[in-house]
Structures are given as C-alpha cells and as structure tokens.
Amino acid sequence: xxxxxxxxxxxxxxxxxxxxxxxxxxxxxxxxxxxxxxxxxxxxxxxxxxxxxxxxxxxxxxxxxxxxxxxxxxxxxxxxxxxxxxxxxxxxxxxxxxxxxxxxxxxxxxxxxxxxxxxxxxxxxxxxxxxxxxxxxxxxxxxxxxxxxxxxxxxxxxxxxxxxxxxxxxxxxxxxxxxxxxxxxxxxxxxxxxxxxxxxxxxxxxxxxxxxxxxxxxxxxxxxxxxxxxxxxxxxxxxxxxxxxxxxxxxxxxxxxxxxxxxxxxxxxxxxxxxxxxxxxxxxxxxxxxxxxxxxxxxxxxxxxxxxxxxxxxxxxxxxxxxxxxxxxxxxxxxxxxxxxxxxxxxxxxxxxxxxxxxxxxxxxxxxxx
Amino acid sequence: xxxxxxxxxxxxxxxxxxxxxxxxxxxxxxxxxxxxxxxxxxxxxxxxxxxxxxxxxxxxxxxxxxxxxxxxxxxxxxxxxxxxxxxxxxxxxxxxxxxxxxxxxxxxxxxxxxxxxxxxxxxxxxxxxxxxxxxxxxxxxxxxxxxxxxxxxxxxxxxxxxxxxxxxxxxxxxxxxxxxxxxxxxxxxxxxxxxxxxxxxxxxxxxxxxxxxxxxxxxxxxxxxxxxxxxxxxxxxxxxxxxxxxxxxxxxxxxxxxxxxxxxxxxxxxxxxxxxxxxxxxxxxxxxxxxxxxxxxxxxxxxxxxxxxxxxxxxxxxxxxxxxxxxxxxxxxxxxxxxxxxxxxxxxxxxxxxxxxxxxxxxxxxxxxxxxxxxxxxxxxxxxxxxxxxxxxxxxxxxxxxxxxxxxxxxxxxxxxxxxxxxxxxxxxxxxxxxxxxxxxxxxxxxxxxxxxxxxxxxxxxxxxxxxxxxxxxxxxxxxxxxxxxxxxxxxxxxxxxxxxxxxxxxxxxxxxxxxxxxxxxxxxxxxxxxxxxxxxxxxxxxxxxxxxxxxxxxxxxxxxxxxxxxxxxxxxxxxxxxxxxxxxxxxxxxxxxxxxxx
Numbered sequence: 001x002x003x004x005x006x007x008x009x010x011x012x013x014x015x016x017x018x019x020x021x022x023x024x025x026x027x028x029x030x031x032x033x034x035x036x037x038x039x040x041x042x043x044x045x046x047x048x049x050x051x052x053x054x055x056x057x058x059x060x061x062x063x064x065x066x067x068x069x070x071x072x073x074x075x076x077x078x079x080x081x082x083x084x085x086x087x088x089x090x091x092x093x094x095x096x097x098x099x100x101x102x103x104x105x106x107x108x109x110x111x112x113x114x115x116x117x118x119x120x121x122x123x124x125x126x127x128x129x130x131x132x133x134x135x136x137x138x139x140x141x142x143x144x145x146x147x148x149x150x151x152x153x154x155x156x157x158x159x160x161x162x163x164x165x166x167x168x169x170x171x172x173x174x175x176x177x178x179x180x181x182x183x184x185x186x187x188x189x190x191x192x193x194x195x196x197x198x199x200x201x202x203x204x205x206x207x208x209x210x211x212x213x214x215x216x217x218x219x220x221x222x223x224x225x226x227x228x229x230x231x232x233x234x235x236x237x238x239x240x241x242x243x244x245x246x247x248x249x250x251x252x253x254x255x256x257x258x259x260x261x262x263x264x265x266x267x268x269x270x271x272x273x274x275x276x277x278x279x280x281x282x283x284x285x286x287x288x289x290x291x292x293x294x295x296x297x298x299x300x301x302x303x304x305x306x307x308x309x310x311x312x313x314x315x316x317x318x319x320x321x322x323x324x325x326x327x328x329x330x331x332x333x334x335x336x337x338x339x340x341x342x343x344x345x346x347x348x349x350x351x352x353x354x355x356x357x358x359x360x361x362x363x364x365x366x367x368x369x370x
Numbered sequence: 371x372x373x374x375x376x377x378x379x380x381x382x383x384x385x386x387x388x389x390x391x392x393x394x395x396x397x398x399x400x401x402x403x404x405x406x407x408x409x410x411x412x413x414x415x416x417x418x419x420x421x422x423x424x425x426x427x428x429x430x431x432x433x434x435x436x437x438x439x440x441x442x443x444x445x446x447x448x449x450x451x452x453x454x455x456x457x458x459x460x461x462x463x464x465x466x467x468x469x470x471x472x473x474x475x476x477x478x479x480x481x482x483x484x485x486x487x488x489x490x491x492x493x494x495x496x497x498x499x500x501x502x503x504x505x506x507x508x509x510x511x512x513x514x515x516x517x518x519x520x521x522x523x524x525x526x527x528x529x530x531x532x533x534x535x536x537x538x539x540x541x542x543x544x545x546x547x548x549x550x551x552x553x554x555x556x557x558x559x560x561x562x563x564x565x566x567x568x569x570x571x572x573x574x575x576x577x578x579x580x581x582x583x584x585x586x587x588x589x590x591x592x593x594x595x596x597x598x599x600x601x602x603x604x605x606x607x608x609x610x611x612x613x614x615x616x617x618x619x620x621x622x623x624x625x626x627x628x629x630x631x632x633x634x635x636x637x638x639x640x641x642x643x644x645x646x647x648x649x650x651x652x653x654x655x656x657x658x659x660x661x662x663x664x665x666x667x668x669x670x671x672x673x674x675x676x677x678x679x680x681x682x683x684x685x686x687x688x689x690x691x692x693x694x695x696x697x698x699x700x701x702x703x704x705x706x707x708x709x710x711x712x713x714x715x716x717x718x719x720x721x722x723x724x725x726x727x728x729x730x731x732x733x734x735x736x737x738x739x740x741x742x743x744x745x746x747x748x749x750x751x752x753x754x755x756x757x758x759x760x761x762x763x764x765x766x767x768x769x770x771x772x773x774x775x776x777x778x779x780x781x782x783x784x785x786x787x788x789x790x791x792x793x794x795x796x797x798x799x800x801x802x803x804x805x806x807x808x809x810x811x812x813x814x815x816x817x818x819x820x821x822x823x824x825x826x827x828x829x830x831x832x833x834x835x836x837x838x839x840x841x842x843x844x845x846x847x848x849x850x851x852x853x854x855x856x857x858x859x860x861x862x863x864x865x866x867x868x869x870x871x872x873x874x875x876x877x878x879x880x881x882x883x884x885x886x887x888x889x890x891x892x893x894x895x896x897x898x899x900x901x902x903x904x905x906x907x908x909x910x911x912x913x914x915x916x917x918x919x920x921x922x923x924x925x926x927x928x929x930x931x932x933x934x935x936x937x938x939x940x941x942x943x944x945x946x947x948x949x950x951x952x953x954x955x956x957x958x959x960x961x962x963x964x965x966x967x968x969x
Contacts, residue, residue: 051548060424062950063398064447064598070491071584071597078580082539086548091395095499095555097939098391104554125423128745132769134421135400136392137758166426166444173425173743195447195598198584236620250603250857255610258620280596284588284630290595291622292608295440297599303441307434 051083052209053108053116055147056090059140060133060167060176061122065158066092068195072202073282080202084209085117102136105143109150117208118151120144122160123167124182125174132174144182153214154179154188155204159297162190162221169303180221187214190221194297197278200226220300222272231268231286231294234276237261255291265309266293273298378670378779378916380925383414388760391935392421394942396496398448399949401908403942404760405924407932416917416924417763418908420770420952423724423743430898434864435461435890439602442886442900446951448491450598451484451590452879453900453951456886461604464873464890470855473606474682475845476593479631480600481678481877482838483589486638488880489784489831490586490646492946494579497824500940501653502564502572505557508541510566515574518567523648527578536574560930561937563656572653575645586638589631589838593622606857613849623856632842639835650828651809654821661812664820664941666923671778672697672786673906675708675885677878678837685876691837692787692878693794696775702793708775710874710885713737716901719772720744722763722910731913733774736887736899737872741771768910770952772918773901781919782882782906783945785826789817798836802829820923823944864893879903881946904952907945920945 026039056066070077081087087094089104096104108116125132130139148154156179159165168176180188191204204223207215215223232238240246241260248254248263262269268276271294275286287294293309296302373383384406392402400422406415430441438461439454446453455477462469512533519528543549556562564572587597593609594600601608612621619626654661676694679685687693695705709715717733720726726744727734734740748765751758761767774780791799806829807814816822861867867890875886882903889897909918920942929937 051546051550053548058400060422062444062447064444064450067447067450067598070580071587073584076581078577081550082543082577085550087550088548088553090551091393092398093495094395094551094553095504096553097393097395098935100554100556100934101393101395128743131745132423132425133400134392134402134758137390137402138756140400142756166429166441167424169429169441171428173428174423176424194444250606250608250859250862251610251855256612256615256621256854257617258612258622275596281584281588281591284591285595287595287601289622290591290593290601290609292595292601292603295601303429306437308437308440309434 051086052152053086053088053112054090054119055105055108055116055151056087056092056119056121057105057140057144057147058091059120059122059124059144059160060174061158061160063092063121064195065121065160065201066090068198069157069201070198071281072198074199075202075206077198077202080205085205105147109146113150115152116150117153117155118147118186119155119157120161120179121157123164123176123178125167125176127173127175141182148179148183148186151186153208154183154186156180156188156190156221157201158196159192159194159300159302162192163300165194166303188221189214189217189223192220192222192227192298192300193273196298197226197274197280199278199282200274226274226278227272227298229272229274229277231271231273231276231288232266235268235288236276237288261288261291261293263311264293265307265311267296267299267302267305267308267312268294269312271296271299271302374915376911376917377914378667378922380917380922381414382917382925383408384763386414387932389932389935389938390760391938392419394939394947396499396939396943397947397949398446398951399947401942401947401949402761403920403924403938404763405938407929411929411932413924413927413929413938415763416921417761417767418770418910418918418920419761420768420908420910420949422949423769424950425743427741427898427900430895432894434893435464435888435895436604436862438888438895438898439604442898443599443602445900445902446948447598449484449488449879449881449948449951451480451594451600451602452877452884453886453902454600454602455481456875456877456884456900457888458602458604458875459877460873460875460886460888461890462873463875464871464888465861465867467605467858467861468683469606469858471682471853472611472845472848472856473858474679475841475848476607476609476856478678478841479838479845480590480593482834482841483586483635483638485834485880486642486831486838487583487586488946489827489834490579490642491583492880493646493650493824493828493831494576496946497943498572498576498653499552499555500936500943501562501657502576503557503559503562503569504540504552504555504573505544506562506564506566507570507573508537508544508566510537510570512537512570515567515570518652519571522652523644525644525648527574533570533574536577537570539577540573556934556936559934559936564653565656568652568656572649575649578645579641582637582641585634588634592627592631603857605859605862606855608857610856611849611854613854628842628846632839635835635838635842639839642832642835647828647832650825651806654810654825657821658810658812660821660940661810661816661819663927663937664823664923664944665818666921666925667779667781667919668785668822668923669700669815669818671699671775671780672789673708673775673780673782673883674787674790675710675876675878675883677787677876692791692799693796694876695790695794696780697786697790697793698778702789705790705794710876710887711737715776716885717774718901718905719774719912721772721913722766722768723771724766724769725771733777736885736901737874737889737897739887739897739899763911768908770905770908770910770949771901772909772912773905774912774916779909779912779916779918779922780906782903783823783827784830784880784882785817785823786882787878788826788830798833799829802833820941820944827946867893870896879951881948881951882906884951900951902948902951904945904948908947908949908952920947
C-alpha cells in the first residue's frame with residue numbers, strides 16, 4: 001500500500017488553522033446530530049485516518065447522483081474529494097480514460113483488498129447477458145462483480161442503484177437490477193432518491209469516516225438518520241393539511257397561499273426522505289415549496305404508482321391521519337416510523353456482526369456476485 | 371474495407387493500428403471510441419460506439435401524458451430539465467394548451483440557468499484537464515501566476531498568497547500518493563502546452579468553479595424545488611406567484627425568492643465574464659493549432675431547433691432569441707427552414723445500430739419511429755475472452771441511431787447555434803463571435819474546429835448569463851404590471867382532450883437540438899420518441915455510409931502517443947457527449963421488444 005496522509009494533515013498543509021478545523025468538526029457533528037461527544041470523535045477520526053479509496057462506478061443511470069454530490073455545501077465536494085476520501089475512480093470527473101482508467105479499478109482492488117468503498121451510481125442490466133451496458137468492452141456486470149467482491153462496503157447511490165428507478169419501471173426492458181440484489185457478503189448502504197440530497201450523500205460519507213462503521217440502517221438498508229421520517233411529517237405545509245386547506249387547482253388561491261398539495265397528488269405522506277428537513281441545494285427549497293407535490297422519488301417502485309397527479313387513495317392505511325375529506329386532528333407520532341426504526345436497529349446489529357450475515361432484502365432474488 | 375470515401379466526403383482508412391478508448395470519461399453515460407492511425411499516428415478512421423441502452427420509452431407507453439416530463443427528465447441528470455421542457459412542450463402542442471406569459475419566462479429562466487451551469491461545468495470539470503496539466507502547476511511561480519491572473523481579468527482572487535495556497539493543496543494531494551480523480555492522468559504528455567503559471571491558474575479556477583457551480587442551480591431550485599431534476603408542469607409552471615398578499619412568505623414565488631434568483635444571476639454573470647471567458651481565451655491562445663483540428667461536419671452541416679421564445683406559445687423566428695435553421699454544405703448565406711413535423715425532414719436510420727425496422731432499412735420520422743432491439747456484432751468483431759477488443763463498423767456497432775435531416779448527417783450544439791445565429795444576423799452573437807476572433811486574430815472559419823466548439827460554448831455561456839438577467843427583469847416587469855398567472859388549467863382534465871392527438875416538442879439543450887414526439891390516444895401515451903443532441907453528434911454510419919459528427923471530427927487529428935489518447939478526448943469532449951441521452955429508445959406501439967442475440 002502507498003503511504004497515506006490523514007485528512008487532518010491534508011487540511012493543515014492547506015493552510016487551514018487548527019481552530020478552523022475544530023470549528024468544522026463541531027459544525028459537522030451538530031449537523032449530523034452526533035451529540036456532545038461528536039465533535040471530538042470527528043476531530044480524532046480525521047487526524048488519524050488515511051483517506052479511504054473510493055471506486056465510483058456507473059451502470060445504467062443518468063448521472064444525476066454525481067451532479068447532486070457536486071452540489072454539496074457542507075462539506076464541499078472539493079473538500080470531500082481532495083481531502084476526505086481518495087476518489088480514485090469516477091468516470092464523470094476523472095482525468096484518465098480508456099486503459100488508464102480501467103487500470104485504476106484493477107490497482108485499487110489489488111492494493112486495497114477489503115479496504116476500499118465501492119460507490120455505485122445506476123444499476124446493473126441483466127438482460128441480454130448484460131450487454132445493455134458495456135464498459136471497457138465487457139458487460140458492466142463483470143466490472144461490478146469484481147469491484148463488489150473485495151469492497152469493505154458498498155454505497156448504492158440513488159434510486160437506480162437501490163431499487164432500479166426509471167429503467168426498472170414496467171416493463172423493465174433491460175432487467176435493470178439494483179445493487180443489493182447482486183451482493184451477499186459485503187454490507188450495502190442504500191441512499192435512495194432521484195437523486196439523493198447532496199448533503200445526505202456527503203453526510204453518509206462523513207459518518208462512515210468519522211465512526212468507521214456503517215450508519216444504522218432500516219429494513220430497506222437506508223440510513224435511519226436520513227430516511228426514517230416522511231416528507232409529510234416535516235413539511236412546512238403540514239398545518240394546512242391538518243386544517244383541511246388544500247390546493248384544488250394549479251395557480252389557485254391555495255397555491256398562492258402555500259396550502260397543502262395532497263389533493264394535487266403529493267406523495268409526501270408515503271415518502272421517507274429528508275427533503276422537508278434538510279432541503280435541497282443548501283436548503284434553498286424542496287419540491288413542495290416550489291408548488292409541486294412530491295413524486296416520491298426515493299421510494300421503491302414509485303414510477304409505477306402514477307399518475308403522479310392522482311391523489312393518494314386514502315390516508316387511513318398509513319395509520320397517521322384521517323383522510324383529507326374528514327381531517328381530524330390526530331396528534332400521535334408516526335406509527336410507521338417507530339416500527340421501521342425498530343426493525344432497522346435489529347438489522348444494524350446483524351450488519352456489524354462479524355459473520356456478516358446478509359441483511360433482509362439483500363441478494364434475495366438474483367444471483368449474488370460477491 | 372481498407373480505404374474509401376464516404377458520400378459526405380470523408381476518406382476512411384482502417385488499415386492502420388486500431389486503438390480503443392473505453393470508457394471515454396468526463397462525459398455523461400457510456401461511450402467508446404475506436405480509431406485507426408497511420409504510420410505517422412494520424413487518425414484515418416473513427417468509430418463511435420454508444421455502449422448503453424436503458425429502454426426508457428417503452429416504459430412510457432400507456433402512462434398519463436402529464437407524467438411524461440418526469441420520466442424523460444431522467445434521461446439525463448447533467449443537462450437536467452431539457453427533456454422535461456421538450457416533453458411539456460410536446461404535450462401542450464398535442465393538446466393545444468397555451469401557457470401564460472409568466473410560465474414562458476420562468477421556463478426561460480430555468481433553462482438559461484442550466485446553460486450557464488452546464489457550460490461552466492463542462493469547461494472546467496469535463497474538458498479543462500484535456501488542456502491543463504495539473505502536475506505542471508506544481509512548478510509554477512505563484513508570483514507569475516498572480517501577474518498572469520491580474521493581466522487578464524479583474525477577478526479578485528489573484529494574490530500571490532492565494533495561488534501559493536492552491537499550489538500547496540495540490541502539492542499535498544499529489545505528494546500523498548492518493549491523487550483521487552487526477553490519478554493516472556496524462557500529466558507530462560507532449561500535447562500539453564500551457565506554461566506552469568497558466569496551469570496553476572486553471573487548477574485554481576477548477577476548484578473555484580466546482581465550488582461556485584452549486585450556486586447557479588439554486589435558480590432551478592427556487593422554481594422547481596430541487597436540482598438536479600426540478601419539477602415541471604404541463605400548462606405552465608408549478609410555482610405560483612404571491613408578491614403582494616398575505617401568505618406570500620409561504621408561496622413558491624415572493625419578493626425574497628425574486629431577490630435570491632437576481633443575486634445568483636448577478637454572481638453567475640460575474641463568474642462567467644471574469645473567470646470563464648478570460649481563461650478560455652488564455653488557454654486557447656496556447657493551442658492555436660486546435661482551431662484547425664476537429665472540424666468534421668462543423669464547416670458543412672449544422673442544425674438548430676431554436677430556443678428561448680420571447681413570446682409565450684410562439685416559436686416563430688420573430689419570437690426565438692436563438693434562431694431555428696439548418697446550414698448545408700457550409701453555405702452561411704442560406705438558412706434552411708426546419709420543421710419537426712415534416713415527415714421528410716428528420717428521419718432515423720438503423721443499419722449500423724443495434725435495432726431493426728420491420729420490413730426495411732428506410733428512415734423513419736419520429737412520429738412513426740420503431741425500435742426493435744437487435745444486438746448483433748459484425749463478423750469482423752475481435753474478442754478476447756469476455757472482452758471486445760474491436761467492434762466491426764461494417765456491421766451493427768452502436769446503441770445510437772443515425773438521425774438525418776433531409777438525408778444529411780448534421781452537427782448540433784453551441785457551435786451550430788452560434789453560427790446559425792451569426793448567419794441569421796443576431797447582433798449580440800455577432801458582436802461576441804467577432805470580438806473573440808479579433809482578440810485571437812483568427813478567421814471565422816477557425817470556429818469549425820475542436821477549440822471553435824469550445825469557444826462557441828463559452829461565448830454562449832456569456833450570452834446566456836446576460837440573457838438570464840434580462841428574463842428575470844421581464845418576469846419582474848410582468849408581475850409589476852399586475853399579471854401573476856403561472857398556469858393554464860383549462861385542459862388539465864383528461865376528459866377535455868381529443869380522443870387522439872399528436873405533438874412535437876422542441877428544445878435546444880446545452881448539447882444541441884432536442885426533439886420529443888408524442889402520440890396520445892384515449893388519454894394515454896400511445897407512442898413517444900426522442901431524438902437528442904448526442905444522437906446527432908455520436909451517430910454511427912447510415913445505409914449510404916455517411917459518417918456522423920464525432921467520427922468525422924476525429925479524422926486527420928495527429929496523436930503524440932496513441933497509447934495515451936489525449937487528442938481523442940479533446941475532440942470528443944469539445945462536443946460535450948451525453949450518452950444516456952443518445953441511447954434510450956422506444957418500442958413503437960409498445961410491442962414486446964425482441965430478445966437480443968449475442969453472436
């Protein structure tokens with residue numbers, strides 16, 4: 001292995017003062033909700049750990065996840081890439097191409113066996129022997145299999161990688177298959193969304209680097225810290241839902257007042273994501289604030305739950321509120337959330353079990369590669 | 371084949387050494403380029419292979435046309451929004467929906483913000499490393515770099531100490547042995563020509579631009595809630611305006627939101643004019659020979675659908691800020707009319723693509739398009755184990771179809787738009803182009819080249835940053851006049867639609883001419899086709915053997931070291947490829963796709 005420099009050394013050498021460094025740790029720790037000891041842990045981690053190599057492979061996708069990642073404001077993508085991780089392969093931004101690019105994948109697998117993170121954007125098409133995505137003259141699946149087999153952990157970026165997204169919508173002509181269904185012995189973290197929020201992506205990476213462990217995951221392998229509450233739970237328009245004030249037509253008085261978009265098809269009540277809490281583009285907005293309902297882009301199979309402008313049939317099934325026509329104030333916290341959290345906690349224990357048994361939902365249906 | 375001349379006038383010779391670049395990186399999606407070089411390492415044959423297929427359009431069949439924008443927007447997350455815009459226009463065209471003036475202006479603002487963002491990111495993060503040697507920056511004098519910076523721009527980040535810090539940062543990165551995205555780059559390659567201080571300045575701006583680009587897209591986030599992939603609406607825009615009344619603070623558009631986008635637009639204009647444009651000119655001045663290499667179709671056939679309607683629901687010449695038209699055989703005195711609905715104009719061919727048409731190999735207009743997957747490799751394909759070493763261009767060799775305009779292979783993109791606007795007498799575009807050519811002491815024909823393409827993109831970025839401010843002023847003025855309408859819902863309900871309808875939606879994406887064609891029947895999508903910019907530029911050969919823009923542009927380009935294909939990257943990156951865009955396809959009437967064979 002090559003000599004490695006720690007994150008702390010790198011930023012000190014960049015002229016960042018120790019005071020600024022500790023400030024950064026405190027801010028990041030607060031943001032991650034790490035509690036009173038968080039800043040110290042973060043600082044310790046960053047002063048002692050070399051930069052972990054990351055291979056960021058692309059299957060069938062649209063590159064929105066990479067684009068989102070680059071939008072991160074805290075930490076900046078430049079700081080992540082230059083100082084926190086070693087992003088040795090990412091076809092979207094890497095200097096090398098062709099043979100020189102291919103060689104990097106082989107070198108990292110050889111030099112950092114079991115010690116690199118594999119990030120996957122997009123999914124793996126299995127139809128036609130995988131020839132719907134050819135990289136380096138071979139099916140992408142072959143490159144994916146090799147990289148997955150020896151990874152320390154796999155981050156599946158975005159709904160393409162976590163559940164197939166748009167190309168897996170019916171009839172899924174390429175048999176686009178999410179990452180976790182092809183991996184058995186390596187832990188997978190699903191970070192869904194089309195794309196995921198930038199600061200969620202960098203937050204997941206920061207968390208892993210800080211604690212040297214996976215974040216706690218729910219039964220869909222999603223980090224609970226970001227995916228355990230519904231958009232509806234934290235929506236700034238929620239009070240209008242409870243008060244029965246709805247947008248009935250685009251650009252009507254309710255739309256101009258910022259009333260609830262439930263009747264316009266908003267999927268906020270069934271979508272687990274941090275959009276309403278963290279916001280998009282450094283908190284600038286999120287879909288509901290722009291006047292359009294959530295389309296549920298972080299949920300498995302959301303493309304096949306349209307039309308998007310048809311309202312969710314009945315809210316009873318979610319066990320939280322009554323339906324919109326007879327809104328009754330039900331103050332109880334989200335039952336679904338509590339259940340999810342419990343299941344998730346159990347799963348996390350399994351993931352960190354040295355035996356690394358596969359979590360539920362991982363590699364159930366397809367032939368595993370790793 | 372060893373040597374022959376194509377009907378569109380290019381001599382191909384595949385007898386020399388074959389080189390493959392796969393993956394072509396710093397693009398969107400998956401692309402492979404193969405070339406043959408002669409004994410002097412000059413490219414004599416080029417083969418553009420689109421290597422991914424997502425099957426997006428069969429997925430659209432039977433769905434609600436009002437949802438289509440969200441599906442097709444996922445064709446590309448880099449030029450995010452362009453497919454959504456083309457889609458809502460196609461549906462509105464089919465159903466006869468007229469959008470309000472504010473919706474038109476807001477769409478223009480979102481789209482212009484994308485132009486500024488996309489061109490900036492392309493230049494610094496997808497293209498710059500073809501010209502800038504990161505390692506050479508380590509030997510630069512910070513003082514010389516500071517002097518250089520101050521000589522070309524009033525940009526304030528120009529001190530000796532600043533460049534010293536940047537240099538230290540890069541030095542530590544390189545010194546750590548973990549180069550990250552710079553690993554295995556072509557550092558020290560003979561084709562790099564910038565002096566160390568220009569390299570250091572460019573590396574500093576690579577980092578600055580990466581940090582700044584996230585600001586620009588906040589404009590899309592205001593109107594669409596998020597970026598990438600903001601929200602759109604058939605019949606207008608979802609972002610209702612409430613400028614005066616109670617509840618404005620919770621409304622999508624209020625005075626705070628207007629101030630936010632105005633501030634971002636100002637900053638973007640400053641960055642483009644003080645960083646991007648001066649860097650472009652400085653770098654170009656060291657690579658003058660690249661105003662000769664990489665012409666291809668540029669000096670022959672250019673296509674643009676036009677963009678930025680100044681009047682809502684009006685795509686006539688008098689309304690479009692950038693004109694629609696085609697230039698054929700390099701005749702800049704004649705702009706041909708382009709009609710997306712004329713079955714004889716835009717057609718797609720598949721003899722060298724991994725699809726087959728029922729019955730014959732004739733070209734099909736997108737309204738009648740078919741795509742039946744037919745993955746077969748030509749007899750002369752060379753394989754080694756599971757790896758394809760060389761595709762056979764005499765057979766089928768790409769997931770990209772071959773679109774033609776009246777039978778012509780065309781180039782599309784910023785260069786086409788700028789030249790067509792120039793030929794059409796657009797005053798501001800003429801000013802920008804002439805001014806730049808004068809500064810670089812180059813003739814107009816220099817535009818038809820690798821760096822011509824790159825320069826046109828930069829100039830268009832500046833044009834877009836200026837226009838962005840104009841459109842924001844227009845929105846403000848319309849609101850001030852008392853018009854706050856943002857959506858037309860007369861035909862929102864499917865019950866108001868005709869039993870059958872068809873429409874075409876145009877868009878000039880940052881990468882070029884984009885068209886969507888839709889057929890609606892019984893309130894559902896019956897057929898949906900997209901012909902996208904990279905389908906034109908990355909096109910494989912057609913039945914007559916005409917080559918597309920990428921293949922043509924690579925011919926005659928000399929390589930310093932074919933094992934390190936920097937020159938190929940320069941030419942291909944000058945087009946800004948987007949392969950996820952190019953390789954989605956459609957099942958015509960939603961019929962089952964055939965099972966592909968691998969031979």
